[in-house]
Amino acid sequence: MQKIQKEHLYKVLVIGDLGVGKTSIIKRYVHQNFSPNYRATIGVDFALKVLSWDAETVRLQLWDIAGQERFGNMTRVYYREAMGAFVVFDVTRPSTFEAVTKWKEDLDSKLSLSNGKGVAAVLLANKCDQGRDVLTNNGIKMDQFCQENGFVGWFETSAKENINIDEAASCLVKHIIASENDMLQAEVPDTVSPQLNSPRNASCSACFRS
Numbered sequence: 733m734q735k736i737q738k739e740h741l742y743k744v745l746v747i748g749d750l751g752v753g754k755t756s757i758i759k760r761y762v763h764q765n766f767s768p769n770y771r772a773t774i775g776v777d778f779a780l781k782v783l784s785w786d787a788e789t790v791r792l793q794l795w796d797i798a799g800q801e802r803f804g805n806m807t808r809v810y811y812r813e814a815m816g817a818f819v820v821f822d823v824t825r826p827s828t829f830e831a832v833t834k835w836k837e838d839l840d841s842k843l844s845l846s847n848g849k850g851v852a853a854v855l856l857a858n859k860c861d862q863g864r865d866v867l868t869n870n871g872i873k874m875d876q877f878c879q880e881n882g883f884v885g886w887f888e889t890s891a892k893e894n895i896n897i898d899e900a901a902s903c904l905v906k907h908i909i910a911s912e913n914d915m916l917q918a919e920v921p922d923t924v925s926p927q928l929n930s931p932r933n934a935s936c937s938a939c940f941r942s
């Protein structure tokens with residue numbers, strides 16, 4: 733008998749200040765290429781990444797939200813029904829790190845899961861090929877920062893050199909599946925919910941809600 737393959741579709745937001753590399757990360761992740769030229773995103777762009785997740789298929793619908801949108805009033809509309817988020821900053825520009833908490837607050841104030849919890853969010857310290865000024869100069873303890881600000885993990889990434897992007901996405905998917913299981917259990921307390929959260933070799937450098 734043919735086994736029916738399960739499919740999951742998740743909307744994932746990619747947010748963070750202007751020029752931190754959101755579009756570049758998505759381009760690297762989905763199309764395996766990189767361009768050094770900067771063209772600011774206007775409004776929102778979309779990309780689809782299809783993953784094999786054990787015996788199942790995961791479709792990530794990536795919403796690439798322009799950095800300038802934090803000052804507009806459309807984020808509430810863009811965030812709707814998302815299951816997870818990447819919040820990105822540029823390790824060479826401290827102001828973009830300072831904006832991380834503002835983006836996270838914006839996210840949490842406008843979006844929550846049906847069980848009232850916040851969506852899974854992973855923090856990306858991008859452009860690590862250019863140094864790690866923000867991380868070293870300020871003595872920022874990233875693990876602590878993530879715990880205090882409700883991130884499930886963080887990764888130093890480079891869209892240019894293709895560092896840690898797959899790993900960060902695996903971490904996010906793992907936590908999205910876990911929160912989906914949580915919601916299923918809350919909705920149908922007397923039945924056994926499907927075990928979607930099978931371990932995969934995702935080398936999640938800092939998972940606080942495993």
Ligand code: GTP
Nearest residue numbers: 751752753754755756768770773799859890891892
């Ligand atoms: P907005 O659309 O304005 O919000 O910006 P964005 O966050 O989408 O930034 P984008 O991906 O357009 O990248 C901005 C600039 O940074 C571009 O010139 C990219 O080539 C460069 N860039 C992005 N990621 C990296 C990286 O990992 N390393 C280096 N060296 N440059 C990067």
Ligand code: MG
Nearest residue numbers: 754755772773
């Ligand atoms: Mg962009």
